[in-house]
Amino acid sequence: MKNVKVLGTGCANCRNTLKLIEEVAAARGVAIELEKVEDLPSIMKYRVMSTPGVVIDGQVVHAGGVPDRTKVESWL
Amino acid sequence: MSVASALVQPAERRALGFTLAFLAAWFALYASLTPIADGLVGLLSLERGSHFAESVHFFIFDTPKVLLLLTLIVFLMGVIQTFFSPERTRALLAGKREGVGNAMAASLGIVTPFCSCSAVPLFMGFLMAGVPMGVTFSFLISAPMVNEVALGLLFAMFGWKVAALYVGLGLTVAIFAGWVIGRLRLEHWLEDWVRDMVQADGVDAPEIPEGRSWAARLAAGRHHVRDIVGKVWPYILAGIAIGAGIHGYVPQDFLASIMGRDAWWAVPLAVLIGVPMYSNAAGVIPVVEALLAKGAALGTVLAFMMSVIALSLPEFIILRKVLKLKLIAVFAAVVSSGILLVGYVFNWIL
Numbered sequence: 001m002k003n004v005k006v007l008g009t010g011c012a013n014c015r016n017t018l019k020l021i022e023e024v025a026a027a028r029g030v031a032i033e034l035e036k037v038e039d040l041p042s043i044m045k046y047r048v049m050s051t052p053g054v055v056i057d058g059q060v061v062h063a064g065g066v067p068d069r070t071k072v073e074s075w076l
Numbered sequence: 077m078s079v080a081s082a083l084v085q086p087a088e089r090r091a092l093g094f095t096l097a098f099l100a101a102w103f104a105l106y107a108s109l110t111p112i113a114d115g116l117v118g119l120l121s122l123e124r125g126s127h128f129a130e131s132v133h134f135f136i137f138d139t140p141k142v143l144l145l146l147t148l149i150v151f152l153m154g155v156i157q158t159f160f161s162p163e164r165t166r167a168l169l170a171g172k173r174e175g176v177g178n179a180m181a182a183s184l185g186i187v188t189p190f191c192s193c194s195a196v197p198l199f200m201g202f203l204m205a206g207v208p209m210g211v212t213f214s215f216l217i218s219a220p221m222v223n224e225v226a227l228g229l230l231f232a233m234f235g236w237k238v239a240a241l242y243v244g245l246g247l248t249v250a251i252f253a254g255w256v257i258g259r260l261r262l263e264h265w266l267e268d269w270v271r272d273m274v275q276a277d278g279v280d281a282p283e284i285p286e287g288r289s290w291a292a293r294l295a296a297g298r299h300h301v302r303d304i305v306g307k308v309w310p311y312i313l314a315g316i317a318i319g320a321g322i323h324g325y326v327p328q329d330f331l332a333s334i335m336g337r338d339a340w341w342a343v344p345l346a347v348l349i350g351v352p353m354y355s356n357a358a359g360v361i362p363v364v365e366a367l368l369a370k371g372a373a374l375g376t377v378l379a380f381m382m383s384v385i386a387l388s389l390p391e392f393i394i395l396r397k398v399l400k401l402k403l404i405a406v407f408a409a410v411v412s413s414g415i416l417l418v419g420y421v422f423n424w425i426l
Binding site for chain 2: 008009011012013014040041043044047048049050051064065
């Protein structure tokens with residue numbers, strides 16, 4: 001099972017990203033472990049400068065803005 | 077990829093065709109604004125010269141004009157921003173000395189895509205890559221203050237001279253304030269965990285964004301319009317409606333005595349009121365226009381607008397996570413002084 005983390009301090013874009021990933025995972029029937037990381041020091045450990053960032057199995061795959069749906073689909 | 081060779085791709089041709097059609101429609105609409113507004117007011121059979129008719133004409137004429145100009149400028153900015161990214165800006169600024177660094181940071185602040193909720197991660201990312209703190213502040217001040225919405229609206233309502241002046245003054249404040257903060261050597265007023273992290277190690281090799289096709293850049297411009305204009309248009313309508321009301325009903329020069337050029341205390345008062353206020357440029361500018369029309373001085377009004385957009389209580393609360401209270405106080409004080417100065421100089425030279 002993939003571990004997906006959404007990094008962000010809680011702005012609208014971060015919530016939308018979380019929702020989009022949930023939707024895509026549900027639509028494709030992929031089981032994922034979705035986490036939200038809001039704590040700043042933890043976000044900075046991933047060296048992400050623009051939020052929301054997305055981390056899959058410890059790997060930063062996206063930073064800054066809500067990702068495209070096709071991009072999310074390619075991750076899952 | 078050159079523009080010419082890019083056009084061979086069908087996707088590129090479609091994107092270009094769409095953009096040209098959009099621009100043609102834009103100019104056609106813009107050229108027919110006055111006849112449409114006159115016609116509509118005529119249809120309502122309102123007598124020109126009455127308070128109500130003046131307000132209605134102002135609203136009908138200004139709303140589409142402002143929205144059109146804003147759309148165009150936001151689109152252009154969306155395309156320009158594809159050439160920049162926070163990562164690239166950081167790479168450009170890393171290791172830059174104060175002075176030149178402050179000027180570069182303030183300029184890059186205008187064109188780097190930046191969301192206010194990224195302010196803190198960005199601040200940290202810059203420091204960790206070795207961008208000096210004062211230079212980082214220059215970026216952080218100019219990015220929200222000199223934004224495309226402020227620019228577009230000022231251009232739409234007061235013409236390019238005022239818009240250009242605003243950019244110049246915004247940059248001046250950002251460069252000056254960042255430079256002063258840098259010179260004060262206040263790194264010990266960063267929160268402890270921030271300092272530890274900055275000292276711990278540098279940053280990974282900066283990522284430079286991959287080259288994008290023109291179709292993608294133009295698409296980014298369209299997305300930008302949808303995001304920004306889609307979000308701010310209600311504020312603009314409300315602002316113009318308020319402006320229209322003031323336009324028709326408040327007597328000319330009503331504000332000249334309290335917000336005019338001769339009232340020395342008007343500028344500090346405007347900044348004092350503006351700093352804690354939190355609004356985007358869209359909500360503020362139409363009110364600004366109405367104030368100006370009634371005799372308030374331009375420097376006073378621009379100082380008010382800058383302090384509303386550049387400094388706000390919610391921003392201080394976010395920054396509190398990385399800055400000690402003393403540093404936030406210095407930040408607010410230095411930026412307000414810069415804005416104050418700009419307001420006075422403006423009132424004095426115009």
